[in-house]
Amino acid sequence: MSAPTQTLDERTLLDRVQAPAGEGREILDAATREVFGRAPVHTVADLDAAVAAARAAQPGWAALGHERRSALLHRAADAVEAQAEPLARLLSREQGKPLNGPNARFELGACATWLRTAADTPLEPEVLVDDETGHAELVYRPVGVVGAIGPWNWPLMIGIWQIAPSLRMGNTVVVKPSEHTPLSVLAMVAVLNDVLPDGVLTAVSGEREVGAGLAAHPDVDKIMFTGSTATGRKIIESSAGNLARLTLELGGNDAGIVLPDADPQAIAQDLFWGAFINTGQTCAALKRLYVHDSIHDDVVAALAEIAEATPMGRGLDEDSVLGPLQNAQQYDIVRRLVDDAKARGGRVVTGGEPAPELGELFYRTTIVTDVTDGVPLVDSEQFGPALPVIRYTDVDDAVASANRLDAGLGASVWSSDRDEARRVAARLEAGTVWINQHGGLHPMVPFGGVKGSGYGLEFGVEGLKSVAVPQVISG
Incomplete structure (x- = not known):
């Protein structure tokens, strides 16, 4: 040495x-x-x-x-x-x-x-x-x-x-x-x-x-x-x-639950980066988001606004903060899942297509709504820049949806009432449940699924x- x-x-x-x-x-x-x-x-x-x-x-x-x-x-x-x-x-x-x-x-x-x-x-x-x-x-x-x-x-x-x-x-x-x-x-x-x-x-x-x-x-x-x-x-x-x-x-397919008392504007940035850090290629990223019907449209609009304003490009470009999919296999998975969601009636709020002007493996930052449990984009780990947003009306249903898959790496609850968020968090089957954040890690806090x-x-x-x-x- x-x-x-x-x-x-x-x-x-x-x-x-x-x-x-x-x-x-x-x-x-x-x-x-x-x-x-x-x-x-x-x-x-x-x-x-x-x-x-x-x-x-x-x-x-x-x-x-x-x-x-x-x-x-x-x-x-x-x-x-x-x-x-x-x-x-x-x-x-x-x-x-x-x-x-x-x-x-x-x-x-x-x-x-x-x-x-x-x-x-x-x-x-x-x-x-x-x-x-x-x-x-x-x-x-x-x-x-x-x-x-x-x-x-x-x-x-x-x-x-x-x-x-x-x-x-x-x-x-x-x-x-x-x-x-x-x-x-x-x-x-x-x-x-x-x-x-x-x-x-x-x-x-x-x-x-x-x-x-x-x-x-x-x-x-x-x-x-x-x-x-x-x-x-x-x-x-x-x-x-x-x-x-x-x-x-x-593998993970982390769920987030946004409770009806959450402030869409206050949580939008943290929601966005919880889902799209490393262009969505993160095991403990937010991969399916359940939002109460009363604020669903406002949350979706806030996320779409951030997505459209966040620069994507080549990694060595100092202005870029989102990049390509790392490999062709993962690019094909993301493209297939989004195309399937569209074919099943999902509404693409922003993105939903490749970005060939940026390069071969670039896919636009994508928000898809009007999808439900059972759609592959919801049930499969997309591992890329595409987030399905699912509308719910009863928190018990949202918890059941979050727990229904054989994945339990992380989850999150978003609310203005921390005590209520903790009560919901305790019901989620995941190794880590974050409140008003997703995916944050600390070197002294144990992590596992x-x-x-x-x-x-x-x-x-x-x-x-x-x-x-x-x-x-x-x-």
Whole structure:
């Protein structure tokens, strides 16, 4: 390891991690669809070597102790901050999210914050019994080697959510980035490894068989995965052979309920960004909105006004705050769901069509109303810039609608009466229920899903416990 030096430019950082000319797999700029880099294509043999190196490095890393590991995590955060701009530009090109707004630069800031929080969060032994009968306490030990399988929507931030607590607790980590966004993750890992000891953190960039191999690897003790519910189920099956521990943050179809006493103008901005952060490509984004009939039209109009005023464009354009869909498969899903909703009588208030003048994978920010439960745009996770707004008259019906799907990552309640909002929130089946906001995360507040949205907690003390093995010392 070596100390981080001066800030690199984007090309220098990219050249540190991409495959040599003529090798690897082409990676396209999400906005322009031009080739801008080549990702290494690692093999299962490369994965085996990475896991072996992690296994060999883990005892020494654990032996450093919490204080020394925490100091190194702070240095890692310094390194990320030093390279934040080239990392953000690389992320913007690969993922599509703009530099500004709650996007690429924001994501790099979150990476540093979560690294520092993981370093500074205390996890003290818990005294269970201390009396005339004896003494017993609960402590947490490293689990060993952690396999971190990341998504393409927030590849750096979610990567740090997996890496930072694992390292803090004395584990070593093997990272498998999404095939869609490997270069930005490889670059971030390279920056972190300017600080960390050899073998402690390794990234393996390969195709699906590498991810499957990591989930099933006999020398991996813990798997952390963020992605679709379907893939999560496969990981559960793959991990059964070695009984690897699991943290799974899976698909969501978050519902929001706007109560009749809410002020449409007061909540409109937060509603909009709850739904459209990262152009809707966020697991815990607001994906279906139930609005009381008495204020339905006012809420819809306020959302449409914001949508039409919010600039969409290429990520490296400093004026953009919404970008393209990251990949053609996701673009096709959004387009199909909106077209289907229109065919079923849904009314497009704004958007509802591609934006070809911006680029191949741009879809206009879309608000659709006059739809009901059962319409695929409501029942399926669209994961893009399209929000269905459903009218209701009875709050019990809205709660039933919110709970009817096999998804339970997040939900929200919007009201001028916080006590009433809390009463409704308590009835919703979701890992997190926000009041008058949606999707806001705090590094000390646990986050995780229920039902088909997965299990296990991340962040704060509970997040540290999830990447450790509990041990009772009694006597």
